[in-house]
Amino acid sequence: MGRRNGFLQTVLLFLVCFVVAVVFIPQPVRAGPAAGMFFSDIAGSWARPYIEDLKQFDAISGFADGTFRPNDNVTRAQFAKMLVSVTQARDRVLAEDQNAAVYYPAIDADAGACRFADVAGPSWDWARPYIGGAVKAGVIKGYSDGRFGPNDCITRAQLAAMIGRLLPDRVAKPLAMSDVPGWCRAEVAKAVGVGAVSGFADGTFRPDDYATRGQVAKMLDCLMRGYDPTRQKAEPSPAPPSENLTPAEIAERFGPAVAYITTADSSGRPLARGSGFVVGGRKVVTNFHVIKDAWSVSLAVGGRSYRVTSLANYDEKRDIAVIDLPESVPVSAELGDSSAVRAGDSIVVIGNPLGLQNTVSTGVVSFPERLMNDGLKWLQISAPVSPGSSGGPVFNLRGEVIGVVTWGYTPEASAQNLNFAVPADSVKPMLTTSRPVELSALFPAAPPVSYSGFAGYVEDTYRYTAVGPYTLSFYRASVFELSDGTIAVDLAVNLEQSLELLNAVNGGYRTGVEDWLLSIYYEAKAAFQERNVGVGVTLIDYFYTYPTFIPPDCLTLQPDGTWFAIYPVAIAGNFGGYPQVVWFPVG
16 A cells, blocks of 8 residues: 555655646747738738648648748658658548548558658658558569669659559540650559649649649648549439437437347456447347447347347447347337438437446437448448447437447547448348357357556557547557555656647646546456556557656666656546545645
8 A cells, every 4th residue: 555655655746746847847939920821921822721721631741930931842741741741541531521532541650661762751751651651562563673762852743643643544534635644644644633733834743743742731631521423423312301300309219229239248247348238129229339249138128137148140340240039128229211311411429438328429420321441331420429329329319219329530649430330221121030059159269357457458448539629649658466455557658649638737627637537447357357557547658858746766768869858747446445546646
């Protein structure tokens, strides 16, 4: 107990030092852009609309002096960063622009995939992840001599080829320009097809001309908001006449049909929790991942409890499982026609986020048929969901289930309310066919949960969580055993992530942040039964200059001159006889 109190006192001291330092460190003052502009030098530029459109989605950045320099030529390293950043902003654009139909996956930054010797030094740390990610995605290539040429100005042919490699062949448009080189002709045709690249008035392409930052901004903005010229846009049919229900009426009528699901492994240890809903009186629909690895499933629905050990049907790829109940329950939901769903339609979601049963949230259909990397079409929705919502129903305002909540997609920490559901039409065939299986046969007994396995689960489930306007995140989860036998789950955060966490606490969302940490704590308790568990948030980051706000004994000087910091931020555990989160006092 004395050791714990000493640790908490240390934590308290660290946060006080941290907050005081952040508040009182003098901030540099520089001349900024005029009101309403992101950059100070684009007021008279023809490219301003494209630059500002990209900037509002954080798809481009300027220079440290607040300028964009639209007339400067673009280097190959700069373009790699711009292109990757645009792909990462794509889904946020699609959430607002329902006519944008070209699909390509976001490119993940990956410094390890960058093998070029001429970008190996520390001066290229800012570009290496983007170059590596683009190389791994097959979008960018180096020269035949093994160089990348990061400072080389990029030509129109090179950038058109890189853009074209992102796009499907079907968007290609016949080229009227005679001077397009053969090595990139197919890629240029695709870039032209979506309006990202065009020729000049004299009918030439001028492949060897260098592109300016303003020109590239226009090309990438057209790419980001590009339209699929091969897509046939049918006029939306009007919704069938029917009396709409209010969210409160839907919750009252169909809330009793929503199931609270918990699962256990072969030894009876809790595994997971989620949601489901009853259709046809005796069938419960949920996600396959909710019941994955379980030997028994407990359902609480309509005031009754059931324990089942088999499935009536399942589709792992489509992430749907169907469970037969031993008896009929009074209230059921009905599947609607998901093919008739339109962007902007209002929806109601009922589920059990973080174990909070029958939680109701509302939103709209953001995109009816979002094609993702897995080759499947998903119903994209804006209604807030959290871990535990999986398997819950998505209702239209007629009280029909049009989707099954499955996952939330957050390629960047700033992404919010990008959630996805299995369309109801994909579920219907599974209710009229049978694929019975015992859970014990489907999921052979697994060894006890490993530390690395649970760390991976925490990263997959909790790495990005929206709480109000804030996004709670961490870059690594690790699990290890302390000398006293306590299982420690540590969430490593960088400086930016720790500030977002503290801002959420100070911004009125302390309860939401604590629910996030305690949810991980409860999951760890379930995974490592009969063991003492603690969940910590630790700032682990490098600093190029000495961080005076961190105590010296938390810092280590590295051979390259940087400072490595390990600094505790918060602890979730059993303190005073009940689970709680111990925070640094802020404010």
